[in-house]
Amino acid sequence: MKISLNVNGKNYPVDVSEDTPLLWVLRDNLKLTGTKYSCGIGECGACTVHINGKATRSCTIAVGDVKGKKITTIEGLPESHPVKRAWIEEQVVQCGYCQPGVMMQVAALLSESRNPNPEKVIGAMDDVICRCGTYPRIKKGIRKAAQLMKKGGKIG
Amino acid sequence: MNPTLTRRSFLKITGLTIAISATPFGYEIINASDQKGSFKPNAWFEITPDNKIMVNVGASEMGQGIRTALAMLVADELEADWKQIRVRQADAHNDYFNPVMHVQVTVASASVRGFYDPLRKAGAAGRAMLVTAAAQTWKVPEGECTASNGTVKHKKSNRSLTYGQLCLKAAKLEVPKELRLKNESEFRYVGKPMPRVDIPEKVAGKAIFGLDVRVPEMLYGAVARPQAYGAKPVSFDQKAAEAVKGVRTVVPTPHGIAVVAESLDAAWKGRDALKVQWDKGSHPDISSDFVEKHYFEGLDKPGKVAISTGDAKKAIDEASKKVEATYFVPFIAHATMEPMNATASVQNDRCDVWAPTQGQTVAQMVASKISGLPPEKVHIHTTYLGGGFGRRSEPDFVIDALIASKAAGKPVKVVWTREEDMKHDAYRAATCQRIQVGLDSQGRVTGWNHKVSCTSILRFLNPDWMTKEGIDLFSLFGILDPPDPKVYSRTTYEFPNWYVEQVLSDLPIPASPWRSVQNAPNAFVVECFMDELARAAGKDPVEFRLPLLANNMRARRTLQTVAEKAGWGKPMPKGKGRGIAQHACFGTYVAQVADVSVNEANGTVKVDRVVAAVDCGPVVNPDPLIAQIEGAIVMGLSTIFKEKIEFANGGVKSANFDDYKLIRMSDTPEIEVHIVKSTEAIGGIGEPGVTPTAPAVANAVFAATGARIRRLPMTPEVVLAAMKNK
Numbered sequence: 040m041k042i043s044l045n046v047n048g049k050n051y052p053v054d055v056s057e058d059t060p061l062l063w064v065l066r067d068n069l070k071l072t073g074t075k076y077s078c079g080i081g082e083c084g085a086c087t088v089h090i091n092g093k094a095t096r097s098c099t100i101a102v103g104d105v106k107g108k109k110i111t112t113i114e115g116l117p118e119s120h121p122v123k124r125a126w127i128e129e130q131v132v133q134c135g136y137c138q139p140g141v142m143m144q145v146a147a148l149l150s151e152s153r154n155p156n157p158e159k160v161i162g163a164m165d166d167v168i169c170r171c172g173t174y175p176r177i178k179k180g181i182r183k184a185a186q187l188m189k190k191g192g193k194i195g
Numbered sequence: 196m197n198p199t200l201t202r203r204s205f206l207k208i209t210g211l212t213i214a215i216s217a218t219p220f221g222y223e224i225i226n227a228s229d230q231k232g233s234f235k236p237n238a239w240f241e242i243t244p245d246n247k248i249m250v251n252v253g254a255s256e257m258g259q260g261i262r263t264a265l266a267m268l269v270a271d272e273l274e275a276d277w278k279q280i281r282v283r284q285a286d287a288h289n290d291y292f293n294p295v296m297h298v299q300v301t302v303a304s305a306s307v308r309g310f311y312d313p314l315r316k317a318g319a320a321g322r323a324m325l326v327t328a329a330a331q332t333w334k335v336p337e338g339e340c341t342a343s344n345g346t347v348k349h350k351k352s353n354r355s356l357t358y359g360q361l362c363l364k365a366a367k368l369e370v371p372k373e374l375r376l377k378n379e380s381e382f383r384y385v386g387k388p389m390p391r392v393d394i395p396e397k398v399a400g401k402a403i404f405g406l407d408v409r410v411p412e413m414l415y416g417a418v419a420r421p422q423a424y425g426a427k428p429v430s431f432d433q434k435a436a437e438a439v440k441g442v443r444t445v446v447p448t449p450h451g452i453a454v455v456a457e458s459l460d461a462a463w464k465g466r467d468a469l470k471v472q473w474d475k476g477s478h479p480d481i482s483s484d485f486v487e488k489h490y491f492e493g494l495d496k497p498g499k500v501a502i503s504t505g506d507a508k509k510a511i512d513e514a515s516k517k518v519e520a521t522y523f524v525p526f527i528a529h530a531t532m533e534p535m536n537a538t539a540s541v542q543n544d545r546c547d548v549w550a551p552t553q554g555q556t557v558a559q560m561v562a563s564k565i566s567g568l569p570p571e572k573v574h575i576h577t578t579y580l581g582g583g584f585g586r587r588s589e590p591d592f593v594i595d596a597l598i599a600s601k602a603a604g605k606p607v608k609v610v611w612t613r614e615e616d617m618k619h620d621a622y623r624a625a626t627c628q629r630i631q632v633g634l635d636s637q638g639r640v641t642g643w644n645h646k647v648s649c650t651s652i653l654r655f656l657n658p659d660w661m662t663k664e665g666i667d668l669f670s671l672f673g674i675l676d677p678p679d680p681k682v683y684s685r686t687t688y689e690f691p692n693w694y695v696e697q698v699l700s701d702l703p704i705p706a707s708p709w710r711s712v713q714n715a716p717n718a719f720v721v722e723c724f725m726d727e728l729a730r731a732a733g734k735d736p737v738e739f740r741l742p743l744l745a746n747n748m749r750a751r752r753t754l755q756t757v758a759e760k761a762g763w764g765k766p767m768p769k770g771k772g773r774g775i776a777q778h779a780c781f782g783t784y785v786a787q788v789a790d791v792s793v794n795e796a797n798g799t800v801k802v803d804r805v806v807a808a809v810d811c812g813p814v815v816n817p818d819p820l821i822a823q824i825e826g827a828i829v830m831g832l833s834t835i836f837k838e839k840i841e842f843a844n845g846g847v848k849s850a851n852f853d854d855y856k857l858i859r860m861s862d863t864p865e866i867e868v869h870i871v872k873s874t875e876a877i878g879g880i881g882e883p884g885v886t887p888t889a890p891a892v893a894n895a896v897f898a899a900t901g902a903r904i905r906r907l908p909m910t911p912e913v914v915l916a917a918m919k920n921k
Contacts, residue, residue, distance in 0.1 A: 059460060067459060072407035073400020075581070077532050078613045082852035085532055113400030126398045130390060130818055133258030133826055135397030136404060136532040136581025164860040168852060170532045170582050171258050172829025174863040176822065 042106055046071065047115030057103025062086045064102045065112060073113035073139045077168075084167030087140035088112050094147035094163075113139035122146045125184035133171035141167050145181055154185050210243035211362040213321050213370075215313045217292040222313050224320045224374075228366035237290040239317050240269050242325075246345070246359025248279045253291025254310075255301040255553045255587070256284070256393055257580035258826075259881045260819030263391045264307050265314055267384045267815060272318025272377060275358065276345030277384060282392050287555035287575035296680050298556035302588050302708060303682050304781035304879020307815055311877050319374040321365075328365035329356050344383070379813070379874075388818035393579070405551030405578045408538045408608060414443060416599040416609035417462035419469050420451040420619055423476025423845030424703040428452065431471040439465040446602035448595045450619065455603045459610055478703055479845040486842050489702060490523065490627035493648025498698035501647075501666045501675055505692030510642025514633025518731045520724055521629045523906040524716040526622040526650075526840040528855060529709055533581020534616040539596035540606035541566045546573045547606075548597070551580040553587040561590045565597040584830075585708035589621055589656075617855055618847040622840055623709030624650035624670060625700075628720045638732025640743065642692035647671065650706040651699045652713070666697055669708070673717030673780060673886070683878070684714055684780040686721065687750040688743040704842075710830065711882040714780040715889065719907065722776035722890030726897060736775055736894065737763060749810050750777060753784040753871055757808035760869050761788035770795070771803070772899025776890035782878025783811040784871075787828070789891040790864075793899045795918060798911030800896055802832060802864040805888065810871035811878040821868045824884035828866055831888025833858035835909050 044051045046069060053068045060079075065071045065088070074097055077085035081096040088097045089111040116123060122142050125131075132138050141164075148155055148163040155163070160181055169177070214227035214237055227238050240250045250266040262282045270280050285291055291299045295309035322342045329347035330337040333354060340349050348355040379386070396402045419431070433445050436454050441461030446453050454465035511517055537550040539562070546566035552558050555575045562573045580587055592611065599607040611619075626649035633641040651667040653660050660677070661667055668677045672684040674695055709715075729739035737758050744750045754777045758764070767773055770792055777786035790804045805828050814820060837856040841848040849855040893904040902917035 063459060066407075070409070071400075072403070072409075075404075075533070076406060076610075077534065077581075078852045080613075080851055080853060083532070116400075118399065123398050127390070127394055130394060130822065132391075132394050132397050133822060134532065134580060134582045135258060135393070135402055136579075138397060139400045142398070161861045168532070168857050168859060170530060170584075170830070170857065172826035172833070172858070172863075173822070174829060174858075174860040175825050175866050177860065 042102060044102070044105065044110060045108065046110045047112060053102070055102060058101050060098050061088070061100050061102050061105055062097040065097060071112050071114050075136055075139060077137070083137070084144055085137045085140040087143040087167065089143060089147055092147065092150060094144050113143060116142065116146060120146065121184040121187035122149065124187055125180045129176055129180045129183050131173055131176040131180040133173055137167065137169045141169060141177060145184065149184060149188060153188055210241050211321060211324065211366045212238040212241045213317045214238045214290050215317055216290050217294070222294055224317050224370050226366070226368070226370050237288040239314065240321065242321065242358050242362040244359050244362060246279060246357050247281060248273070248275050248358070250280060250282050251285040252282055253285045253288070253299055253555070254306040255577055255580050255583065257301070257553070257583035259823055260391045260816055261301070261306050262393055263389055264815045264819070265310055266392065267389055268311065268314040269318040271382055271384045272315045273321045274342040274344060274383070277389070279345050279358070284577050287559045291555070300556060300588060301553045301583065302585060303680065304783070304881040304883065308782055308877050308879050315376055316374050319376055320370045323371045323374065324365040324368045325358055325361045327368055328361045332356065332364065385815050386817065389816055391819060402579050404533050404581045405536045405538070405549065406533055406581070406610065408549040408578060410538060410540065410549070410606045413538065413606045413608055414455050414457060414603055415459040415462045416453050416455045416596065416607045417459070417466045418448060418451045418453045418595050418609060418615070419466050419471045420615055421473040421476065421846070423473065423479060424481065425477025426473040426475065426845070429472040429474050431469045433469070435468040435470065436465040439468050444603050445469070446599060448598045450591060450595055453595060453599045453609065455599050455607055476845040481702070481842050481845045483841045483843070486526070486625065486702070486704070487523065489700060490625055490648050493698040493700060494521065494627060494629050494646055496698050498646060498696040499665055501671060501695040501697050503694045505642070507642040507644045507692040507694035510692040511631055511633035511644055514641045515636045516634040516731060517631065518634065518728055519629065519631045520727055520905060521627065522720040522723065523627045524625060524719060525907060526625045526704060527709065527834055527838040528617055528620045528622055528840055528849070529584045529586035530617065530855065530857060531582030531584060531586055534613055535592035535611040536609060537593045537596040538606060538608040539593070539600040541597060541601040544572065547576065548574070548593055549576045549578055550593050551578050551587055552593065553580065553583045553585070554590060557590045558593045561594055562597055565594065565601060584710040585712070586620065589707055613852070614850045617849055617851060621655055621705035621707035623716065624652055624706035624713060626713070626716050630720070630724050632728055634728065634732050638734055640690055640728065643690040643694065645674065645695045646698070647695065648698040649700065650702065650704065652706045652708065655705045656707060667699060670713050671695070671697065671717065672712045673714040673721065673778065682780065683782045687747045687777070687779050689746060690743070710827070710885050711780055714778065714882070714886045715831065715834070718776070718778040718886040719889040719893070722778065722887060723893050723905070726774065726890070726894040727903065735764070740777070749784045749873070749875055750779055753777060753808045753810045754786045756869060756871050757786040757788050757806055760808060760867065761806035763788060767898070770899060772895040772897065774891045774894025774896070774898055776887035776894060778883070778886035780883050780886060782876060783809060783880060783883040785809045785824070785883045785887055787887040787891040789888070789895045791892060791895040791899055793896055793914070795900060798914035798918070800836070800909060800914060802892055804865045804867070805891070806867045806869070807884065808869045808871055809884065810873045810875065811880050812873050812875045813877050814870060817870060820870065820880045823880045824868045825866050827882070827884030828888050829858060829863055831885045832862065832892070835889045835892050835907060836862065837908055839908050
């Protein structure tokens with residue numbers, strides 16, 4: 040079935056059944072492989088994207104449910120985005136497999152609350168898993184991104 | 196005619212190319228410039244006239260920062276400008292053999308410790324050849340020329356040439372026999388925090404992991420696997436699978452039945468349509484309780500003597516005090532965030548594998564066998580690894596892709612689901628251990644009797660590496676170690692009468708190296724028991740350990756450093772406790788202090804802070820080093836509180852992150868890492884940090900509550916039971 044998807048500001052026609060998880064359409068049909076598969080049940084957050092600005096697990100949402108909605112993936116977050124800059128400045132990443140999802144989770148958190156308190160940070164970040172254990176650096180990265188935003192960085 | 200001379204005469208040299216060639220006695224640095232164009236260079240670095248320097252890294256990047264660290268070693272001795280440096284992942288080749296491990300493999304925290312000297316020498320060789328080339332160009336003595344930051348300068352005449360300008364001339368020179376290496380004070384990059392070269396593309400979402408590989412005409416494979424160990428298919432509906440739209444072929448593999456299709460969705464639907472009926476397998480009784488009982492019962496079986504010095508039994512019998520305890524550590528999963536996967540293309544005249552592998556040589560061996568092609572026609576392309584931790588040193592996930600591609604006649608990417616990854620891991624081996632120790636009237640150890648009931652890692656990894664007496668030293672890392680490969684995983688303690696006995700399990704549950712191999716579980720047992728002994732002797736746990744480390748300056752220094760940094764010995768408020776542990780492996784010494792708060796009513800433990808001290812000898816890139824220790828501590832905490840593989844119906848019951856929990860941010864404490872300045876031999880950093888975390892936390896729980904934790908994971912039920920037993 041032909042479906043039109045709005046991803047990173049562009050419209051893509053895709054020919055898939057409506058029950059296909061968005062994750063696999065992004066990865067295999069649109070070749071946007073920055074969004075990762077890890078658990079497939081919405082437990083780990085590696086597949087997190089934004090749907091109308093809200094952090095969403097793309098592995099458990101059917102492509103038929105996101106027609107006409109604005110989808111943003113890690114590739115759609117500009118290079119100048121405070122989260123991307125902070126992640127490089129604080130050298131947050133280890134293996135990096137979970138980090139696109141982690142960064143999308145953080146970007147959504149910061150667009151909601153420009154200076155989240157520690158409880159709010161943990162509330163949002165407990166939805167994602169990093170097996171390399173970069174949580175201390177993720178905390179640092181969030182603080183850095185919040186500072187960069189204060190200095191006028193856009194959050195996209 | 197000499198073929199080398201032919202190449203030298205007719206091929207156009209395109210740059211200065213330095214290779215490190217493995218020999219039976221070690222390695223040699225060779226000028227491989229003349230080989231360029233004839234076959235793919237297996238060079239460690241190439242300097243080209245465009246003034247760029249390409250460093251080819253044979254080790255696998257899984258977040259430890261190896262591409263950066265190895266390039267820093269080359270760049271520093273070469274006196275290159277870091278801006279000139281590009282880093283590329285090398286394909287499998289014997290010239291990337293790790294000098295410590297004797298194959299191309301990224302394990303045993305061996306990359307920097309294996310390549311520290313060879314890459315510095317390779318860089319120094321390049322620098323000397325560039326200086327010679329400049330001196331010859333200017334017709335001045337070499338001693339008047341200096342290499343600095345990518346150029347060679349002649350101060351007297353105020354002339355300079357870039358490495359790009361000199362590389363073609365340098366390419367015609369011999370590698371000097373005598374190489375001058377820099378002093379530490381001359382290092383330009385080594386020892387300073389250099390940003391990792393892999394991070395920008397990972398942050399951009401553009402890094403290619405195994406699962407992201409896409410090659411022309413690629414098909415997808417999914418494998419139906421049995422629930423029970425040793426189970427064989429009784430029946431399956433091949434026709435129904437082949438009738439699914441997009442399915443191309445169905446082929447058996449050693450691990451199950453593969454369905455190859457035009458999309459992953461079709462492969463999964465085809466696999467469901469197979470409706471495989473499996474038999475009960477070889478050990479239908481396997482369940483969580485069965486497995487645990489099996490290891491405890493192992494302690495009552497006769498074992499094999501791994502080491503016996505003096506007479507431990509007599510010393511213990513005659514001691515004024517006898518202390519005994521039994522510990523249990525369960526199977527745990529690697530649970531890399533990127534599930535297992537590989538893409539293979541088997542053709543008549545060549546074979547390609549794209550894989551997130553830690554073991555290029557073994558992948559090349561299995562690909563050669565399955566394709567029927569000689570190794571030089573097998574090209575192993577290593578992608579980024581979404582976590583490794585030892586799991587990806589196994590070749591099982593590569594084998595399925597090779598068989599599927601051979602059957603389909605096209606490239607095939609085999610993707611494992613999380614459930615397959617969890618249920619078909621080769622786990623960190625479970626172990627049950629009993630230690631008896633005698634103390635004299637002054638509280639000193641007189642004899643140490645240690646019985647280890649465990650799974651053999653080598654039975655699954657390489658049975659040829661067992662000792663001739665049938666001892667698996669890999670399962671004893673942290674207590675004993677083999678002379679080769681050099682893993683420096685013998686205990687740091689010296690006991691006057693020492694006896695270690697091993698009982699190996701015959702269960703089919705596979706085990707493999709898991710970040711530190713068995714150092715972490717063995718350190719948990721030994722370091723917790725050290726705490727028990729210190730209390731029995733009425734001594735402070737640091738003071739108790741020091742005499743046993745009398746001949747190990749590095750272990751003593753690391754332990755004392757962490758004690759000082761963490762405020763060891765200061766009183767803690769009620770409900771809080773502080774514990775300490777130390778361990779050394781892969782040439783690196785780590786000690787940690789954990790502060791915990793215990794809720795005695797419900798048995799929950801919160802770790803408030805972990806302080807670590809680490810002595811790994813010379814430091815190459817300090818920031819990733821600290822990140823490795825931080826990450827290892829977090830992973831260690833995950834194993835203490837969360838992780839245990841559950842078994843049922845002859846196989847694994849745990850399936851995904853909803854029933855196999857991993858640590859998240861809310862359980863992550865403050866972490867401080869202190870690097871001990873050291874000029875001792877270089878050690879690895881990827882694994883040792885995980886080893887003291889579990890015992891430091893368990894010892895802290897004891898300090899807070901008086902309850903001794905002798906089993907993992909330390910769930911609230913385990914803590915409450917331990918408090919009841921105190």
